[in-house]
Structures are given as structure tokens and as C-alpha cells.
Amino acid sequence: QVQLVESGGGLVQAGDSLRLSCTVSGRAFGKIAMAWFRQAPGKYREFVASMSPTGGIRDYADSAKGRFTISRDNAKNTVYLRMTSVKPEDTAVYYCTTAYGPLGGRRMNDYVDWGQGTQVTVSS
DSSP states (O other), rough: OOOOEOOOEEETTTTTTTEEEEEEEEEGGGGHHHHHHHHHHHHOOOEEEOOOSSSSSSOOTTTTTTTEEEEEEEETTEEEEOOOOGGGGGGGEEEEEESSSOOOSSSSSGGEEOOOOOOEEOOO
């Protein structure tokens, strides 16, 4: 059974930093790409960042470039999203997700398993 458990969300102020974590079980974590998506109230779920199995390839949405960093620890089956200089428009539920294999993408259909999400709320 595949499980993704996210943590690290919360209420922060604009300009603050936080780190989201997602631990995966039931998949060959070291062989699959991982990604983070987010969904704000009333909006579609959107791509935030992705990372190849060994970390050599990282991709970021324009909204995340320069502020967010995706990383992973394959020994811990965990992927992270470091968020800095957060803005109120970053408020959303953040989801981690596993790719079918070593290649990721920016579409939800590129991914197969999803976590339950962790809420990030940024106050101004």
C-alpha cells in the first residue's frame, strides 16, 4: 500500500520561511521523480516543483523560482519543499506526489500517488 504523509504546514507571516516534508512508503522512492503541487481555494491544483530521483534535474513553476527549493533524502524516503519569502498568494493546500517513474512533469496526469495535503496560510 502506497502512503504519502506530508507535514510542516501552518500559519506564517509574509516574508517568513517554512519547510514542508513528505515521507513515502510502498514505492521504490529512489527510482521515481517527486513533485509538489498546491491548490488555493477556488482554484485548480497547480504545479510547484519537481525533482528527479537523484536530484540532478529540478523544475520550478515561475511563482516558485528563487524562493522555493525542492530536495530529497532517498535514505529517508522523504522529499522536502523549502519555502522562503512567502507571500499571501502562496496560501494553499500543498500536496506531494509520486511520478510513475524517473521522469516527472508539470501535469497532474504525470503523477500517480498523492498525499492528503498540508495547509499553508500566509498572513499579510
